[in-house]
Amino acid sequence: NDVNVNRIISVNAQNKNIETIIKEIFADYDVSFREHTVLVKTSEPINKMVQQQSRIVKGLLIDANTNDPIIGASVWIKNSTQGVITDVDGVFTITVSGISTVLAISYLGYESIEIEVGDKTDLGVIKISSSEESLEEVVVVGYGTQRKESVIGAISSINVDQLKVPTSKISNILAGRLAGVVSVTRSGEPGAGSEFYIRGISTFGENKNPLVLVDGIERSLDLVDPEDIESFSILKDVTATAVYGVRGANGVIIITTRKGQEGKPRINFRIERGLTGPTSMPKMVNSAEFAEMYNEASNSNYYTPDVIEKYRTHSDPDLYPNVNWIKSLYNDYAHNTRLNMNVSGGGSIARYYIAGSLYDEGSIFQTEQNNTYNSALNYSK
Template identity: 45%
Template sequence: MVHVHASSFGQQVTLDIKNGRLVDVLDEIQKQTGYEFLYNNSLINKQKRVTIKANHKNFKEVLQEFLSERNLTYELNLNTVLIMAKVGSPQVASSTAVFLQRRRITGVVSDTKGAPLESVTVSVKGTTIGTKTDAQGQFALEIEDQHKVLQFSLVGFQSFERNISASNQLKITLEPAVSDLEEAVVVAYGKQRKISVVGAISSVSPQQLKTPVAKISSALAGQMAGVVTVQGSGEPGSATSFWIRGVSSFAGGTGPLVLVDGIERPMDLVDPEDVESFSVLKDATATAVYGVRGANGIVIITTKRGKKSVKPSINALVERGILEPVVLPKLANAAQWLDYYNDINFEASGKAPLTQEEINKYVNKVDPDVYPNVDWMQEIFKKRTSNERLNVNVTGGGDFIKYYVSFLYEREWDLSASKNIEL
């Protein structure tokens, strides 16, 4: 049983241990002092249990007290305490054999550009043995022959494992980790890492914009918080109106400022396939550079670029979408309208202008030319329509030039019987 009254760091320890294992005592001293203990497990595990009480006592005296009666001693080297058997004791043969098997591994850890990496955790896989690199990226670690793998880890870099070979000098290179911490968003005055942005900025990935709709503005619905989109017309080619954090102007324009590669232009003239990044600036970030022009927010679109020293690459995309009306008004047929017409006139004059026999002629379609009963919603509008889009782009570059060329063909059919549009 181990009971500790208090913990302190440095040279003083406070312990109250009854019938505890020797390894537990060493672990507790390590917690209170920060010293790391190295020992042979087989040497420590076979020792009898420990009962000791110490109150703010020097940890060296505590060690000497319970180690000497077990024919054990210790050596202190910087912040490491090595526990071993006393010379001449029955345990010394096995202890010496163990320490002869230990060897020292040193090395340097750097990034892909050769810069040394500090505070890299270097550990022996499957054990608690480990250390960290210094400001020069150097480390030193004592291992045993049964240890096979070293692990290297650092925040922002991919973890790396290295098999322990006969060489005692290692040179390790860590690759940067691709993570959300490095994701960048475009702001009014350049680019920032997403984790360091303090303003109200939303970004949409190009994949989220690749929906089978004719316009980018139509693809924004439900993609970002604080952005309201309204499609007031189902006419082919019609754009979707949208506002950032509501309407902030009654006399002037209410739409945000749209910048494509730094130039003001209509958003819907940009093909979603050509978008590299899409950011929406909502607060003071929008007015920091553009002033009152950014009062309604700013949409910043960056299009794709060619890549240097890359062979030409041709990409083609063909899409077809099905469009259906969400809600169609339900209109009265001829008989329902005539019944309503009769009721209105009866309440006004006490006399109905049409008899039920005349109304039934519209219902029974006796003579459609004289008594028409036309469903105009069905005659004028189709149940569904479609759109299609073809995008072909070529990208590449040489040593001195980069290029990205895109072609878009778009066609959308209207819900009305005969109207469509081509772009």
């Protein structure tokens, strides 16, 4: 009933196909073709004023602290379903109408903001700040970050401050700090690390250790300085480690190191000194006491009184020595020293983080000493 079928229309049909002719006949209607059927319906009137006010608005979304572009942030018109996401450069373009449009911007781990567009077509640089409350709900997984409530695998995070203890190896720190992590120290030598397992051993052969990824690159855990760590996560079960295949069968440790931030150079220097010593040492008998007890235990006179007297008086130390091996081999205490220095800063073009550390670990053995050196350089544009 909406189409006037009695109207007479004249059309010049020379050198035109049938679709073009039909569209000219029904120029005032919406025409569509479906197989051998032509669908004709009335078209809604277009408000030319609104059409003239429709325009494309663009902007650049960056992190307020690091000035890095925010990739994949949601930008939509408030109280509507129309929206877009930012591209790899943090840029977005969206079509808006009128001058009272409000854009809502949100991204995981950041504060949501709203911006009035007005009559602008270029919103310029938009900075959003990270939300500490949101960051506490985010964990690192193999392919980025996720909210804790959306993660079904067993993932644990440890506060980085708990790793900053006076020891040269991070593997020695993990014992007793995370559920499911077992750390075993095989040696008491200075600088020796520990073997650690996440929920036991799941594979046969030589490679029984968890996979350790530092900024996405496989490295030894003990080569990382605790001062350079920004986040520390442990993926425990099959669901969490599936993305790493068989290499992640024994668990995965993901470490993210610190990055530079825009601003003036910031220099941090830290020094620690400590003393270590045995809780108790055995009290040994001297040579004369040993000889007397040997004679008593064997019910003999193997050591004569003259020999025992020489042990006691040290009259012939070459043939009858009386050495206190505890004093000769061990020190009463061992000294440990840790030095760490880092410099970070940068501008809008590039940011840097440079660090160096020294850990000098002594031993109660008089001849043992271990020095460990670490350095790190992070550069980002």
